Amino acid sequence: MHVAVYLPLIVPILAAGSARRLAMWLPPRLASWLLTCAATVLAATSALALAALTAVPIGRMPAVARWGRWSTHLPDHDGPISLLVGLAAAGALCAGVCAAGWTLVRRTRAVRAAARFARTMPGTELVVVLDDPNPEAYAIPGSPGRIVVTTGMLAALDESERRxxxxxxxxHLTGRHHLFVAAADLAAAANPLLRPLAAGVRYTTERWADESAATGIGDRRVVARAIGKAALRTRHAPGGPALALAVTGRDPLRGGPVPRRVAALLAPGPEVRRTRGLAAAAVGVVGFAAASCLHAIYDLNILLEHARLSH
Structure with missing residues (x-):
C-alpha cells in the first residue's frame, strides 16, 4: 500500500500531458470513448486513493479506533502515513466531491433548460430555422433533440455546405455527444488534473461530428469549407442554452481547434498501427492506475482486519 496508494494520484498527471496528442492522433470516435472512459476511471481511482490515504492515519485516532473496534498500534507500524497527509487527503477528497456535486447540479439544470428551450421552438421538425441575421447553428440534445440554424447562417453557406x-x-444528436462531454466535465470537476482530458473530449466530439458529416455527404472538402465559413462568421458563443453543441465548438484545445479540424478533414486518416499502439498504451496506463488502486484498497482491508484481531 505504501507505493500503490500514490500511483492513482500520479497517473492523471501523465494522462493530462498526453491528452492533446491522443485527441489529435486517434480517430475521433475512438478518442472520444477512450478519453471519456479514462477521465471517469482516473477520477474514481484518485478519489479512492485519497479515501485510503485518509483512512489509515485517521483510523489511528483513539476515538475512531474505539468506534471501529480495532487496535491503534498495528496501523502505526504498517501504515506509515502521517495524520497531516491524511487530513490533506481528506480535504482534497471533500473538495473534489463538492465540485463534482455542483457540476452535476449545473449539468442537470442545463438539461432541463435545453428541454424547455426545445419545447419553445416552433414546429415539430428536427431542424428549426430562426429568422435572425446573426449566423448561428447548434444542436440541442433532448427527447427529441432539435437543430437550430438562423437565416444568417443559411445565407452564408451554399447548398452543399448547408447539408x-x-x-x-x-x-451530435445521434452520437449523444453531450453525454461524453458531461462525463468528462464531471471527472475534471472531481480531479482538476483531468481538465485537459475534458478539453480533449470537447475537441474529439466535434471531430467525430465532422467525420460523420463527411461520410454522410461523401465530400470531406465540402465539410471543411462549411466549418471554416461557419467559424469565420460566428463571432460569439451559440445563442441557445448552455448545453447546445455548435459547429465552431465551445471550449476548444489550445492552438485553434477549427484550423486543426479543417486540416484533419483534408489530410489522410491516421495509420492503423499507430492507432492501435496509442490506444493500447492509453488503456494500459488507465488499467495500471485501476490495478494500483484496487491493490491499495485490498492492503487497507487486510490492515484493518489485522487491527481488529489485535484489539
Whole structure:
C-alpha cells in the first residue's frame, strides 16, 4: 500500500500531458470513448486513493479506533502515513466531491433548460430555422433533440455546405455527444488534473461530428469549407442554452481547434498501427492506475482486519 496508494494520484498527471496528442492522433470516435472512459476511471481511482490515504492515519485516532473496534498500534507500524497527509487527503477528497456535486447540479439544470428551450421552438421538425441575421447553428440534445440554424447562417453557406452543417449537428444528436462531454466535465470537476482530458473530449466530439458529416455527404472538402465559413462568421458563443453543441465548438484545445479540424478533414486518416499502439498504451496506463488502486484498497482491508484481531 505504501507505493500503490500514490500511483492513482500520479497517473492523471501523465494522462493530462498526453491528452492533446491522443485527441489529435486517434480517430475521433475512438478518442472520444477512450478519453471519456479514462477521465471517469482516473477520477474514481484518485478519489479512492485519497479515501485510503485518509483512512489509515485517521483510523489511528483513539476515538475512531474505539468506534471501529480495532487496535491503534498495528496501523502505526504498517501504515506509515502521517495524520497531516491524511487530513490533506481528506480535504482534497471533500473538495473534489463538492465540485463534482455542483457540476452535476449545473449539468442537470442545463438539461432541463435545453428541454424547455426545445419545447419553445416552433414546429415539430428536427431542424428549426430562426429568422435572425446573426449566423448561428447548434444542436440541442433532448427527447427529441432539435437543430437550430438562423437565416444568417443559411445565407452564408451554399447548398452543399448547408447539408454539411446540418449533417454535423445531426451527428451530435445521434452520437449523444453531450453525454461524453458531461462525463468528462464531471471527472475534471472531481480531479482538476483531468481538465485537459475534458478539453480533449470537447475537441474529439466535434471531430467525430465532422467525420460523420463527411461520410454522410461523401465530400470531406465540402465539410471543411462549411466549418471554416461557419467559424469565420460566428463571432460569439451559440445563442441557445448552455448545453447546445455548435459547429465552431465551445471550449476548444489550445492552438485553434477549427484550423486543426479543417486540416484533419483534408489530410489522410491516421495509420492503423499507430492507432492501435496509442490506444493500447492509453488503456494500459488507465488499467495500471485501476490495478494500483484496487491493490491499495485490498492492503487497507487486510490492515484493518489485522487491527481488529489485535484489539
Amino acid at each position: 454539411a452543417l446540418l449533417a454535423h449537428e445531426r451527428a
